[in-house]
Amino acid sequence: MNIEANAPQVTGDDTSLLLVDDDKPFVTRLARAMEARGFVVDTAESVAEAVAKAKAHPPAYAVVDMRLGDGNGLDVIAAIREKRADARAVILTGYGNIATAVTAVKLGAIDYLSKPADADDVFAALTNSGEQRAAPPENPMSADRVRWEHIQRVFEMCDRNVSETARRLNMHRRTLQRILAKRAPR
Structure with a gap:
């Protein structure tokens, strides 16, 4: 994950970002990369911690791992959307499948990324206006x-x-x- 001095920057009044992942080294690297892009970053390593932080100070942006030690990241997405309907949340997971992607979108996630995703992928997903369409896959599913x-x-x-x-x-x-x-x- 590169932290570049000329990385694209987030714009807007509220640039709060909640990163939720139980992989400490990954979340530390991603937090540094997102701070370099202008976000004010807070981290959590469990569903309970993330829900508590979301209820106390609902973030404008969130990146949430699907599988956490104490539960499902979708519970965090629901808690964020309950407190802040305009929050832009992205699910990040190493266990991607269509069913959980659909569930994540129904709960209010704006995108669903598979690990490994770099800071540029995460930034693009968080700031995408929704006007860009995803390119069709080059290789269809087996x-x-x-x-x-x-x-x-x-x-x-x-x-x-x-x-x-x-x-x-x-x-x-x-x-x-x-x-x-x-x-x-x-």
């Missing part, structure tokens, strides 16, 4: 990835209940647990 996405979508529809998801997919529960424990295929 059949394994489409299957994975479908399983994840059903899993989210069942409120992350493994037994109910297995029943709906007509799949053995242990087989489903093994699939969910693996990383998403490319």
